[in-house]
Amino acid sequence: MVRLQVQKVLKRYGRLRVFRDLEAEVRSGQVLVLAGRNGSGKSTLLRIIAGLARPTRGRVVFYQDDRALGNEERRRLIGLVALDVAIYGELTAWENLSFFARVRGLRLAPEEGARLLSDVGLGGRGDDLAQTYSSGMRQRLKYACGLLHRPPFLLLDEPGAGLDEAGRTMVERLIAQQRERGLVVLATNEPREVAYGDIVLHLEERP
Amino acid sequence: MSELRAWLAAAGAVCAKDLRAEFRTRYALSAIGLFAITTLTVISFALGPFGLEQDLLAALLWVVLFFAAMAGLARVFVREEEAGTAPALRLAAPPGAVYLGKYLFNLALLLMLEVLIVPLFVVMMGLQVGSLGLFALVLLLGNLGLAGATTIIAAMVSQASARGALFTVLSFPLLLPLLISAIEGTRSTLAQSAAAGIWPSLQVLGAYAVAMVTVSLMLFPLVWTE
DSSP states (O other), X not given: OEEEEEEEEEEEETTEEEEEEEEEEEETTOEEEEEOSTTSXXXXXXXXXXXXXXXXXXXXXXXXXXXXXXHHHHHHHEEEEOTTSOOOTTSBHHHHHHHHHHHTTOOOOHHHHHHHHHHTXXXXXXXSXXXXXXXXXHHHHHHHHHHTTOOSEEEEESTTXXXXXXXXXXXXXXXXXXXXXXXXEEEEOOHHHXXXXXXXXXXXOXX | OHHHHHHHHHHHHHHHXXXXXXXXXXXXXXXXXXXXXXXXXXXXXXXXXXXXXXXHHHHHHHHHHHHHHHHHTTHHHHHHHHHXXXXXXXXXXXXXXXXXXXXXXXXXXXXXXXHHHHHHHHHHHTOOBSOHHHHHHHHHHHHHHHHHHHHHHHHHHTTSSSHHHHHHHHHHHHHHHHHHHHHHHHHHTBTTTTTTTOHHHHHHHHHHHHHHHHHHHHHHHHHSOO
C-alpha cells in the first residue's frame, strides 16, 4: 500500500511564481492527473514529485505502508517516463535496459529483457542502437526502462506524446497494470489522458 | 555487504556504459588525443632545437597532460546534460556510484592518453627517464588525483552555460598543489636526479588523490541535483 502527498507546494523561478499552495493526495490503485495549459507548471510539479527539482516551499511525501520514505528509498521506488528525460542513443535497446537494471542493483535476464521490449512493442529490435529509433520507438523504450524495476510510484509526463494509436493503447494498458501495483501521477493536457484520472489537479494560469 | 556489492556494481555499470559509448562515438578520446598530439608537435618544433633542460621538460609534460585533460574530461557529465539522460541517471543510480563510475571512466581516459602521449613526449623532447617504475608511479598517482578533481568539477559545471571556460578556471587552483607535486616527482625520476627526494612528492600525490576522492564522494549528492 503506497501513498503520495503534495503538501502546500510553491515554486518560484526568481520573481516568477509558477504555482503556489498546491495540495493533493493519491493512493495505491489511483491515478492523479496534473492538468493545465502549457506553462502552467505541470512538468515542473512532476519533476518536484520525482525529486529532480526542489520546491521553493512545501514538500512531497511518499508513504509505503504508512511509513514516510526517505530520499534514497523514494528514488528506488519511482519510475519516470517523460519527453525530456532521454535514454542513451549510443547504446542498443537491450544495453539501455541492462544498464538501468544494473544501476538499480537488478540482474536482467535476456528473456526478461526480451519480454519487456515485447511488452512495449519493440520485440526483435533489442540489438538496434536507440539513436536509430523513431521518436515513438524511443518513447516506447523509455517505458521499458522506466518500468523494469516494477516501481510502485509511476510518474508520466505527456504519456501519449509521440506515440501512434497502438502506442496510446499500450499506455492505457500500462496504466491499468500500474493500478494493480501502485499509483500513477501523470501530467497532461490531452482530454483522453485527463480521463484516466481518479483525481485531477488543475494548475491555473498565473494571475 | 550485498548493499556495497550492488553499489560497486552500479559504479561499474556507469563506467562500462561510458566506455562503450565513448568507443562508439570517440568524442572525448578524439578531443584529448588530438589536443595532446597537436600541442606536443608544436612544442617539439618550436622548442626542440633549443634542447630544453630536463627539469623544464618535466614541467612541460604535466602542462601538456593538464590542458589535454581540460579538453575532454568535462564531457563525462556535459554529455549527460546535453543528451537529456542526466535525469534518468539521477533517478536510477545512487549518487556515489555515479561519481565513482565517472571517476573510473576519466581515469581510464587519462591512462589511454598517457599511453599515447608519454612515449611520444619522451622520444620527441628527449626526456631522459632514470627510474621507469617510479616515473610510471608518479604518473599513476597524478592521474588518480587529476581524475578525482576534474570529475567533481565537471559535475559542478555541467549545468552552467559557459562550461568550457568555467571547467578550466575552477580546475586550475584546485589542481595546482597536485601539479606542483607531480612536476617535482617527475623531476626526481629523471636520470640526473636518481630518485632523490621523491618520497615527499609521492606522499602528497597519494594523499591528494585519497582526499579528493573521499571529499568528492561526500559532496557529490549535493552537486548531483538540478
